Amino acid sequence: MQFDLRSFLENARVPYKAHFLADLSQADFGGFHLAAPAECDFTATPTADGAALLLCVKAQVDAECARCLEPIHTEYDFRREYLVRMRDVEDPDFELPCNEKGCLDLDELVYQEVIFEVPAVLLCSPDCQGLCPICGKKKAAGCTCQPADSAAPADARLSILKQLLS
Numbered sequence: 001m002q003f004d005l006r007s008f009l010e011n012a013r014v015p016y017k018a019h020f021l022a023d024l025s026q027a028d029f030g031g032f033h034l035a036a037p038a039e040c041d042f043t044a045t046p047t048a049d050g051a052a053l054l055l056c057v058k059a060q061v062d063a064e065c066a067r068c069l070e071p072i073h074t075e076y077d078f079r080r081e082y083l084v085r086m087r088d089v090e091d092p093d094f095e096l097p098c099n100e101k102g103c104l105d106l107d108e109l110v111y112q113e114v115i116f117e118v119p120a121v122l123l124c125s126p127d128c129q130g131l132c133p134i135c136g137k138k139k140a141a142g143c144t145c146q147p148a149d150s151a152a153p154a155d156a157r158l159s160i161l162k163q164l165l166s
Helices: 005-011 086-090 108-117 154-166
Strands: 001-005 016-022 033-036 036-048 050-064 072-086 103-105
Touching: 001 005, 005 036, 005 050, 005 086, 005 103, 016 108, 036 086, 050 086, 050 108, 072 108
Parallel strands: none
Antiparallel strands: 001 103, 016 036, 033 050, 036 050, 050 072
8 A cells, every 4th residue: 555655745634544464474574374364444634844653553463483393373452653755755765655756655565563662582481491402392381301411521622612612
């Protein structure tokens, strides 16, 4: 969805409101994906020297736990506020995704904000113990494996390191 930010900054007298679904199913989030299109509300309100923008996003995220690989389904509900002036739109380093005509790409903005909102490492629970390195079962599910004897180094050539630590 495109929003003509330049035109709004030049001519707007009343707020602009839009409700839309951002379909980011093909987007690469590197470890998670959206279970459904993100539900978004966008508001632009004229101010004395520009505009106040508000983006509200509800997104359902599917991923795997980084420790035990269990499926995770969680919701994120967040809002972002921006203050924009005409000179911001003219700036080539403007932080919002605008094209050369001054149109704001709201889908790209939602994508960027979801990346910032969702943690890089997702866990099924904060105290997840992960998988057993010996049998591969989930530790919390009753893995009874005993860790290898930590007194002897794995490789005799590394025994000097154990002496240094003593």
